[in-house]
Amino acid sequence: MKNIAVTMALLGAASSVMADPAGLRMMEIDMPHHGSQAGISIWYPTGGGGDVKVVAENPVFYGVDAAIDADVKNGTHPIVMFSHGMGGTTRAQAWLASGLAARGAIVVSVNHPNSTWGDFDMSKGVNHWTRVADLSVALDRLLADPAFETHVDRSRIMAAGFSYGGWTALSMGGITGNHAGIVATCTAHLDEMAACDTLLCEGVNMQGIDANVWNASYADARITHVTAIDPGFVWGLTAPDVAGLVPNLHMIGFGGPLDRMSATNFDDSGLTALLPNAKVTRFDPAFHFTAMPLCKPAAAKILEEEDDDPVCTDPAGTDRAAVHSEIISIIAEELDL
Template sequence: MRLTLLATAFGLAASAALAAPPGLMLDKTYMPHHDAMAVTAIWYPGDGSGTTRIVAENPVFQGVEVSTTTRIAPGAHPVVLFSHGMGGMYRTQAWLAAGLAARGAIVLAVNHPNSTWGDFDMGAGVHHWTRAQDLSTALDALLAQPDFAGHIDTSRVMAAGFSFGGWTALSLGGVRGNHAGTVAAYTRFGARMEACEMLLSERVNLQGVAPEDWNGDYADPRVTHVTAIDPGFVWGLEPADVAGLSVPTQLIGFGDAATRMLATDFDASGLRALLPEAQAHQLVPGVHFTAMPLCKPAGAAILAAEEDDPVCTDPDGTDRAAVHDAIIALIADQLGL
């Protein structure tokens, strides 16, 4: 499905469903596979109590309104296990977490050790299986929390993620890596594909990762749905690698032939053809960075002065807020919200 101005319609429908400001609780969870603590963020539907404040705001990005004191709304709520992209953090897609929580979902996000802003080691961060383990461990902790345990609908547990996190979501749903296929694809493309040279560099050494680790099964049987937003590591897969994915799945991409990121192109890579039952949505106009937060007026100039990625720059005609609303609506619809 190609979504253009339909994004605005999705946004209007989703906005109409907004209730009380969502709640946000920050915690830390011990990750035994890292032997380290990781920050976890639990966004949840609030009952209207408490006071609100803005979080995830900085000179470049707009923040979102939440309450850190509200009680959880009555009832059982679906859970979204959300995985950020390489170098992101729980704040990076706060717009998505807060939007889903306002519509009735509990969103559990983790600052993945080694691949988070402020805690970044690309050589270790590329060990994708640890991210799936992060979210499975965080879900264990969430289910044991007295404040939330009685409010979780275990029949609706979605794994979702953006970019590298999109692969994490697919992995939690049952997709397995194909080390030989991925390395061969990146070697073939080289500088023509984003990040290939860096991933194959001596510093990262993707080709030196143990195939048995890369190709392992990291599915969480509690996951009932998957949403992968512009997912990475989608090249080099074969039918056997996706055979374990049997839950309802949707793929969400950005852009057209001129703006689509090759590394996350689930059509050109063949992933979409391998998943004929999955729903696929292409948001046009847009680009990979359209999944980043809404930018303040000075955001683009600040990033340019710092020679940082142009994450505030969308293709002409893109309404980033409407695209965000469309993604929230697609996920909410899949969860029956």
């Protein structure tokens, strides 16, 4: 069955290459809770026109085609509000946004202030409630935009995200944090759980954050679906913390017993057991950074020379393109596309 799924995913990827590129509009919008602006990207099914360009490309990653400022396709379309990981950007999952737009969704992604590449301050970026507010403000803007307001299906609005963006999506969909639980987990697993040493250091001081603020609900009542891709901060939760989560939930995890990132392991953390009705997909072989864009031939060498994370070194046997295509299909099917 898995081989059939991968074959269909590859066929879907080939079909998307031949299709017209998705539309893309980029803009800066005010984020009053930050006292600054943030860049947002809106991907959408195109109704024609636009200037076709390759976007989100650099010496490491391949980009994707986009029809800049194209017309919006007639009809109404579901929305995906997408949140990138800590230190990421809207470009990091352009493959996902463009793929979903080609299937018929409007995808809005935000460069979260204080937690993007080039604008990174962990002491502020860890404040997950501001990331949810970023998405809610962007959704407000989309729903009021004359170019999009008549093309939105308000009965299908998904929050989705990768890594810390996966937690952002869960929070926007109704999960609440458990400050005591995550601090206790990080304290107990300081040496082996990614980023815990940084989170508990004096400069970030997650343990000093007001627990009432951390644990509050930041649910946006407009959200109807959630897809969390290898989400972070999934430890230390209890049944009351997940009670308000929307029922249309899909969890996606990367890796097997030997290479799964502990900080995002929603199985070992106990979260899966708290969500018996959630749909769950696990990709193995794969690892956390399999969700990053397709890498160019020289990418691994460039990253090694820059002493950067090995984001292009998937476990043996991983087909990153097939994984991407399958994730696009999973989300599209959740939205009945």
